[in-house]
Amino acid sequence: MTNNRPHLLAVDDEEINLRILEHYLSDSDYQVTFAQSSNQAWDYLTNADYQFDVLLLDWVMPDVDGLELLKKAKELENYKHVPAIMISGLSAPSAISKGLNAGAFYYLTKPLGQDVLFSVLKAALNELSSIRSLVENQDKFTDAFSLINHGQFNFRTLHDVNCLVESLSSMFPHNINTPIGLRELMINAIEHGNLGISYQEKTHLMEIDQWEEEVERRLLLNENTDKNASLNIDKNSDRVEITITDQGIGFDWEEFLEIDNERITDPHGRGIAIAKLFSFDDLNYVAPGNIVKVRIDLRPQ
Template identity: 40%
Template sequence: MGKSKMSGDEKKIKILAVDDEEFNLDILLEYFEEEGYEILTAQDGVKAWEILEKEEVNLVVLDRMMPNMDGISLLKRIKATERFKATPVIMQTAATSVEEVREGVEAGAFYYLSKPYQKELLLSIVRSALESAKKYSALVDTVSLNLSALKLIKKAGFEFRNLEEVKSLSALISNSCPKERNVLWGVTELMLNAVEHGNLGITYEEKKRYLIEGGWVEEIKSRLQREEYKHKVCKLEFERTDTKITITIIDQGTGFAPQKYMEIDPNRITDPNGRGIALSKQISFDSLVYSNKGNSVCCKIFL
């Protein structure tokens, strides 16, 4: 196991890099040291698991093909363990067939890089993954509050327009549902889509560029101040019956074609965005249906 120390007083971010090729680990160490991360290394899945059990790891960069325990087996073990379920895993490998990519995604990899990859692409995806994990952790802390009375809500309507309101309202709504943490993920993603893509008109390619180059939050704040956007609001409608909870999210955008985002597309798996709807459908809701226009989504949780 190798380590590199992060200078300064800020809290260290630990990345576990797992690859059976020492040369590849040396490259990752060089890349991550420049960013100030603390790096742990392992050359197979068994050693990597031993490190995970002992260390507080923020992110895993994982090779697919390794001896003793391969990347897919380790990934499945990570995602089956409650402590690590929210830990982002970036799989990096030369195995890039559609079937292999799909297997990695279904096992729990949020990001999939094909070798060889560009340094800046890797680092941008690492930053995006860490930011997503930080955001999720903050939301989970909010959801952990004892708000059981919210489950008595039968019907309610809300309006929201910015990121802070998304954070507050998603915590409220998920607390009103069973499996709060699962619902939290999906509601947050769909509300963010309504704000950024719906009301503010940020395209898929624009968000991809902002996530890679930086400036996503700043761009949202900037657009919220523009005359063409500042009066737009999104709506969330909540209704509970004896058999189901229905959550409907509506934006004032022109709509989009949601079909290609309903499943994780292996052709886009190296992008830092574009998987929120598919993951929401998989882990958060029993039913997720967009209107034909695409600016209204109805989600159901069966009780």
């Protein structure tokens, strides 16, 4: 099925919950396919006529629960990087952490709010767009970047980050998670480091859909026009070590190295922890927090 609108797969065994989602999404720009069981959803996921851009998965279902369905979907080549949003009445922090650690992009608790749903869907589709761009461009600079042993790159804007990450992704042709993690750390260096956007400010900006506009506005301020961040590469035969440095005052990074239960439903704040889990073999910040070092082991393929 081809359609220019983003295609969502919504899975829930209770019809009332699917009707709520249908009501929320009926006048939106999304195309939605509904499944009332994991088995029905799996039939859609393995049908070549369907390609979904976001998965909305209920956790508790009688046949196969949403977490198991997510794990199975991630094993499919064309759904390896498609974001999944878990929806559940389970609001215990341990349950939320379990979903995120399994690879869910986000976790929403019932009853579901329409504004929160649309905000999370937009973030998920932005993430998917970035990943698809990385995948499409991953082979573009493979020969050139395979020759690099040492190098430094300076970056200042979100556009710089996207360009650099797309180029660097060719160094890791078998692991798209590494450039995704680098992108997270580089954006953190710009927004929080050089531009001083606080956690609370970013939460508000994302809620009103003005984060990117605020980043661009602050980049134009006189006190920020000369601020750059840097990315240094040190590569040998068995590993790549990357250091990212910004010109900020640092931050209390230790609380962001793990998925924090108190921030777990915020629209951001999990990127560093996810990167630590899935993107790198080692990640460490250097006090006061404006320098982060990561290591990627080069494994034979």
